[in-house]
């Protein structure tokens with residue numbers, strides 16, 4: 001039986017009528033039209049469906065809508081500010097850090113979460129934060145370049 005859930009997504013409150021066991025991935029894609037949230041493996045292994053939940057990267061394929069009632073969710077669509085891309089998004093473009101781009105939203109959100117917590121990440125921290133995201137096109141070298149560049153830009157900005 002359907003119930004009403006309230007989700008704060010990209011700064012806006014949405015009331016969702018859904019069965020409690022509907023996956024967050026489906027709610028975001030099908031009910032809210034957020035196409036950046038992608039299904040890959042469906043079992044928490046690839047990171048294509050990553051969203052930020054209270055600022056932490058999570059796999060939306062593993063969460064039920066009933067588990068995120070009243071919680072704060074951010075997808076890639078919510079990163080831009082006043083029409084400007086987030087610095088991590090810009091770095092991905094500048095460093096050609098994608099081919100098909102299916103994995104890109106997940107990588108971008110994991111990198112954004114990392115930089116919020118670790119503004120000056122060393123290589124080990126960086127690899128740990130991105131370890132839950134897979135790129136089937138093998139764009140890892142450029143993805144790492146982009147994330148390092150975004151971290152460096154942030155350091156320069158704050159110094």
Ligand code: FES
Pocket residue numbers: 038039040041042043044045046047048049050059060061062
């Ligand atoms: S689709 Fe969720 S982790 Fe792969």
Ligand code: FES
Pocket residue numbers: 097098099100101102103104134135136137138139
């Ligand atoms: S760019 Fe194609 S899966 Fe990563």
